[in-house]
Amino acid sequence: MKRLFKILLYALGVVVLFVGIFALYIQMKGIPHYPVEMTEAIKTMQVPRDSAHVAEGKRISSMLCRECHYSSETQKLTGSYRSDIPKEFGDVYSLNITHDPTHGIGNWTDGELYYFLRTGIRPQTGAYVPPFMPKFPRMSDEDLKSVIAWLRSSDPELAADSHEFPPNKSNFLVKLLANVAFKPLPLPAQPIIEPDSSNPAALGKYVANGMIGCFACHSADLKTLNDLDPEKTPGYYGGGTAMLDMDGVTEVVTANITMDKETGIGNWTEQQFVEAVRFGKKPGGGLLHYPMTPHSALSDSEVKAVYAYLKTVPVIQHKIERYEEKGMTSKSQ
Ligand code: HEC
Ligand code: HEC
Known part of the structure; x- marks a missing residue:
């Protein structure tokens, strides 16, 4: 027994030593550098x-x-x-x-x-x-x-x-x-051209994924984002990412904005969507909370295009525990 204990203690010592050396290596190496490959x-x-x-x-x-x-x-x-x-x-x-x-x-x-x-x-x-x-x-x-x-x-x-x-x-x-874990991103392999308004869903996909990056906040987790192929991001537009308010403490969880009728925005009208995205207005009254800032610089037609695109996104049933204003009684909501 004593012998086994000694061996275990020794093995633990070796592991601790290696972890220590690795930690020291990371601490000294610091942020990694990459070759700068500008064409x-x-x-x-x-x-x-x-x-x-x-x-x-x-x-x-x-x-x-x-x-x-x-x-x-x-x-x-x-x-x-x-x-x-x-x-x-x-x-x-x-x-x-x-x-x-x-x-x-x-x-x-x-x-x-x-x-x-x-x-x-x-x-x-x-x-x-x-x-x-x-x-x-x-x-x-x-x-x-x-x-x-x-x-x-x-x-x-x-x-x-x-x-x-x-x-x-x-x-x-x-x-x-x-x-x-983090990696820099490659330069685009092809020119990226914005779709025109003749195809609203394509334009909406560009505005949502290419320009603003709505999917990055509105999917399951920041750690599993697929930057190069957003549609492969787990929980794509199903919400659930816990974000922080400006106080650095309060959690505000992102909403499910797939068209699920119970847990998403499947019952919203296009106009309600425009009001929420451009001005932060909730359909039932009140305002959406930081970090969902009003995107008033987007045009109505751009936001309608995003709505058209979201209608093509696979529906996810995912109930979100939403942020609630402190001190508000359920009556006043
Ligand atoms: C979420 C917050 C955030 C947003 C949004 C953001 N930045 Fe930054 N930016 C940072 C931070 C943090 C750094 C410092 C990064 C570091 O430590 O190297 C930075 C660094 C930079 C730098 C390098 C500055 C220097 O002197 O080294 C440039 C240039 C820059 N940002 C431009 C932009 C532009 C242009 C946009 C919009 C297209 C933008 N940023 C959006 C947070 C942000
Ligand atoms: C920085 C992260 C972030 C970005 C970027 C973002 N959102 Fe949000 N969004 C949130 C959060 C957090 C909430 C929940 C706010 C709350 O509960 O008050 C939210 C709420 C919403 C809601 C309300 C849904 C509901 O059920 O109440 C809609 C609609 C919405 N976002 C659409 C968009 C669209 C479209 C874009 C891109 C143009 C976008 N968001 C970009 C974080 C973000």
Whole structure:
């Protein structure tokens, strides 16, 4: 017995030692770096800066970038503390994306911005950017160029400003996940062209999956997202992802927006859907809660197209425990 105990203790010691060495290795290695594979076309990219592209980029970024990068202190896109990120990932700041050449992105080329936004690899160093900064692998080439045109524009919120948060220091958990779970995304193999309005379901699929990324929040789990082939994401549009409110504590679970009549939105009218998505209005009164922000910059026809697309998505029966406003009695709902 004593001998067996000794052997077990020894084996445990070896395991602990290996885990320790692995942890030390991850701690020292840090965030992984990848080869920066910019094509000639990307290196020399010059996006058109005409007012139509800038306006479209401003519209898209008002839904996709401003939320995280705007600072109410500077009233510019100088970055902010991300209070809605679970505490175990440490303190995360979005960074300065104004024209300042040192503190912002004034020195980045159009191609560098394109590469960064598509892949999540820093073009200057090859460092991988953790998922707190989203990537845009399915956005159309035209829409992404519009976003870059806007980043270059004279929008006062982008005027050079030296206000800066220091680069994020990734903690052990982020380093570990960045080495074993998170991966950068490949550049698209083919040009991505936005479908036109003659096919509403196709346009809606693009708006939902390619431009806004509704599926990313509205499927079962952030950890099982299929970025390159959204339809293969488990629980596709069946909701259930627990997200955090701005206080970093309160859970708000995403809704099932498949057309299931009991647990999804199968009984909603198209107009109710438009009101919810554009203005955050619930059909029975009241407002949808953060992080379901109003997408008022989407047009009615874009949101109707999303509705047409959701009608083609396989129905999932999945009852969600929804967020309820504290202090509200069931009467007042
Ligand atoms: C969910 C919050 C979030 C959203 C939405 C978001 N970002 Fe970011 N962004 C971040 C964070 C966090 C970082 C810092 C990443 C890091 O630690 O390297 C960042 C970094 C960046 C950087 C690198 C800045 C630098 O100085 O190194 C650029 C450029 C950028 N974002 C542009 C954008 C654009 C353009 C959009 C919209 C298309 C956008 N971001 C949307 C959170 C966000
Ligand atoms: C950042 C995550 C996120 C994104 C992106 C997002 N949603 Fe939501 N959505 C939520 C959350 C969380 C709720 C639940 C809010 C609540 O309970 O008040 C919700 C609720 C809804 C509802 C209400 C459903 C109901 O039963 O009350 C609809 C409809 C909806 N979202 C559609 C969309 C569409 C369409 C898009 C893309 C254009 C989208 N959402 C993008 C997180 C998100």
